[in-house]
Amino acid sequence: MGEPKQESAAETLLGRHASPPAASNWADSARQAARGRVLSMGAAGRRDEYWRYTNPTELNAENTADVGILELDESPVFDGVEKLLITFVDGVFSPEQSDDLSGESLEISTLEDAMNSDIHWASDVFGQLEANGQTPVQRPFAALNTAMAEQGFVIRATGKISKPVAFRYLRESAQSDVVIHHVVRVESGADLSILENGAGAARLNTCIEVDVADRGAFHHLRAQGRDHARLAVTHMFARLGEESTFKSFTLTVNGKLTRNEVVIDINGNNAKASVSGASLGDGDFLHDDTIFITHDAVDCESRQVFKKVLKNGATGVFQGKILVQPDAQKTDGYQISQGLLLNEDSNFLAKPELEIYADDVACSHGSTCGAVDENSMFYLMSRGVPRSEAQNMMIAAFLDEAIQEIEDEALADDIRSRLVGWAQRHSA
């Protein structure tokens, strides 16, 4: 910290994007504070404890490399789902390619509009959950996002929202360097689902802050596109009230570098949080899930379920932490991270962490790494199933525990079909 080299790296980060235009006082001061955080913490470096497995050099670099745009040979993810579609092209909201922004019990506005108005609840969330999430682990890309993002949406749900809000991130430029920030408030008893789909940019930085009030429910399902050379760093910061629910699942197939951080603060009693993901990579692929769940209330449950299928030198990283504060009795924490290595030169690096200060808690965690079970393969093949198909069945079986975290069966099946598609394309 504080070394001149890192400070200049922080300047480089901030200099990559145009400063957002002046907005309301509260918004400007939140952005200024975030800017200050970036400068004081500096850029992420390999010596940082949480960047030991993932090299941030390309995320820190001033410019992005050309990233080829993938022509999809399948229907877009979530295609068959009724939704409120919001499209970004190279990180810029495209009203022409989006639905009419309205819905019952739903208040929704662009980040730009919200920053220029006096939305009381938003000032309580924007940049605030991110700032809270900076201790004890620093997350400079999230602060950068708050400081520089001009694009994004501010959403408030006051009842059960029937259609999910679906963000679609399209790419047209080979070099786009995109920052998007969403702010979400789920009011008491409300229920909101958010879908995200697409690679979005050559280098994408997204941040979602989610404030879930007592008895609110928030569901998040994300597919990060299939573009091979893209870079992505994403953050979700959530604060959970009493008896609230938070569920997030991410599907990642391909991607040269993906770092997904989820930081959850469980503040209300009897709340439930689930963060899960399935990632599949072949070759030049690094996928990093870095999770931090803080239990600060009684009778709460949290689950982390992450599965990674890795092939031809691909690397999977999992850093998952459960912190149970002294007052968080009756905490039920579960964490599993597993790597399935389809050949020997792939890597799965896992760092599960439990830090428990309450005495009446049940926390279980496990991490495994291995190849496809040969006995199972022989059993399937002895019944006539060809090797590649047998392996695909084993991959699907391996991933299914993570997919079962998705509540909506139709969405879960959509995800399953994507996994099968990937496995078939990569079964040679």
Added chain:
Amino acid sequence: MFEIKNLKASLEDEDKQILKGMNLSIGEGEVHAIMGPNGSGKSTMSYVASGKSGYVVDAGSVELDGVDLLEMEPDERAAAGLFLAFQYPVEIPGVGNMTFLRTAVNSQRKARGEEELNAAQFLKLVREKAKALKIDADMLKRPVNVGFSGGEKKRNEILQMAMLEPKMCILDETDSGLDVDAMKLVSEGVNALRDGKRSFLVITHYQRLLDHIKPDVVHIMADGKIIKSGGPELALEVENNGYADLLNEVA
């Protein structure tokens, strides 16, 4: 029909030959039984014939209808008509029994150039066959063999056999872990598949199974080869006297 000639095979990881020149010939529609002391190579023979990895074939051949099986992948051997009912059926969490069965049936049909069964046709067929084996719908929905009792696992093996309609069935200690009623049920399932053309090789330690599945020929295996063959009375002899006399005879 099914011919094993001078088969010699070793464990890949150890320099240890298990099969030491085994010969066996089973004609169309015949039922043969193999008995033998532990470690004589009975299960190894079934694994080598069906293509499990971990074994090296040092010499000999295994043919089904004149086609050499040893050069084939396990799935190709299955499509050629070979079926092995496992002594210990494998549990595969996350793979649904029904999905597995349908994939297996259709993979084989595809490999043989036959038309694949659609969902309705498959369902009708599997329900019919499952009913005869007292396998309920719930068992079909569960992951392959996960949470199945010993008897359920063996019934599931016979169901797979019934669905796949192989030419040659090897049953590796299918009676192990079965109570009297389950053994009867499994045996009835096997007997229902005896149609005068399909052949069976029943590996067992006990004559009891052979009361239900009546063999045409009984072989005694020891130290990697068949040391004696005879009629069903040979199994009775083993049951009453053990292997000692037979082993001394050839020694």
